[in-house]
Amino acid sequence: MNKVKVGVVGLGRLGKVHAQNLRYKIPGAELTAACSIVPAELEYAKNELGVTDVYTDYKEMLAKADIDAVVIVTTSSEHCWQIEAALDAGKHVFSEKPLGVDVAQCKQAEAAVERHPELTFMLGFMRRYDKSYSYAKQKIEEGAIGTPYLVKATGIDPEAFVEGAIRFAKNSGGIFLDMAIHDIDLMRWFLGCEATEVYAMGATFKHPEFKEAGDDETGVAVYKFENGAMGMIHVGRTAPYGYHVETEIVGTEGSIRISAVPEKNQARLYNTNGVCAECVGSFPERFEEAYLIEVQEFVDCVLQGKAPGVSVYDGTKSTAIGYATTEAWRTGKAVKLN
Structure with missing residues (x-):
């Protein structure tokens, strides 16, 4: 196999990012099919990507399209059955996060992956492939901050996309599964152990529609890990200035801060408002390179028969923590994890 023929399912904001990368930026990949239930997205595939083999039915694409692999960028609740269907159809699979919206779904995906050890499966925790985050991981492994014992994370989407x-x-799985899953994965990655207890709370001050959907616009969670380390997460959906994501890892001999100011670039504007730094506008912009690097790894793993750096089990563990966080938010009580 010289190239991996790929079908993408879901062409929303992030789906377009992956499709553009597959079509134009990853030499080992060939985007040959697309699937969406939204007519405008299929028109985008045909007119902007030159993909003429398009489908509204995912199972039909699996059965008929000339593809070796699928890239799944659909609603979170659809991921696991689509992963299973693709693997059972003999296709390699890359799926966006989260793996599922509950642990039962994740176990379904795990079983499918285990049935097909000959096929590559990779989950899209792209922050591990961001140069700043991978650098932080390297420095932690080198002992630059001693023993890490606290991870503090903030992730707030821009008000412009509210x-x-x-x-x-209503279909996101809740703010913690939807928005905190990357931070949960990073806490596990940086601390090198699993969470044992979580307490969470949420609030809605600006958009009551979130409450009406059984969700919140802002959430905070505190975690205890098996080695005694701690984690703190603040997620939200109403940053007025742009996309705000930052992480700090505190250790016994120092700390590492990533994106302390969510700046767009290194330029500074000096005017009557003072000294201003423009903020990055969205997650596809902030993690543009990371999205490319992770799918490049997926394609390389398919071509070379090697295992990706993110497994289905990372997805299950992070989902279990996210689900427990959601339970803690709903009940107002601390929840212990097995």
Whole structure:
């Protein structure tokens, strides 16, 4: 196999990012098919990507399209059955996060992956492939900050995209599964152990539609890990200035801060407002290179028969923590994890 023929399912904001990368930026991949239930997205595939083999039915694409692999960028609740269907059809699979919206779904995906050890499966925790985050991991492994014992993470989507978040709220799995899953994965990755207890709370001050959907616009969670380390997460959907993501890892001999200011670039504007730094506008912009690197790894793993750096089990563990966080948010009580 010289190239991996790929079908993408879901061509929303992030789906377009992956499709563009597959079509134009990854030499080992060939985007040959696309699937969406949204007619405008299929028109985008045909007109902007030159993909003429398009489908509204995912199972039909699996049965008929000339593809070796699928890239799944659909609603979170659809991921696991689509992963299973693709693997059972003999296709390699890359799926966006989260793996599933509950642990039972994740176990379904795990079983499918285990049935097909000959096929590559990779989950899209792209922050591990961001140069700043991978650098932080390297420095931690080198002992640059001693023993890490606290991870503090903030992730707030821009107010500019809040209407889309409101529409998605009923199917997102809740703010913690939807927005904190990357931070949960990074806490596990940086601390090198699993969470044992979580307490969470949420609030809605600006958009009551989130409450009406059974969700919140802002959430905070505190974690205890098996080695005594701690984690703190703040997620939200209403940053007025742009996309705000930052992480700090504190150790016995120092700390590492990533994106302490969510800046767009190194330029500074000096005017009557003072000294201003423009903020990055969205997650596809902030992690543009990471999205490319992770799918490049997926394609390389398919071509070379090697295992990706992120496994189905990472997805299950992070989902279990996210689900427990959601339970803690709903009940107002601390929840212990097995």
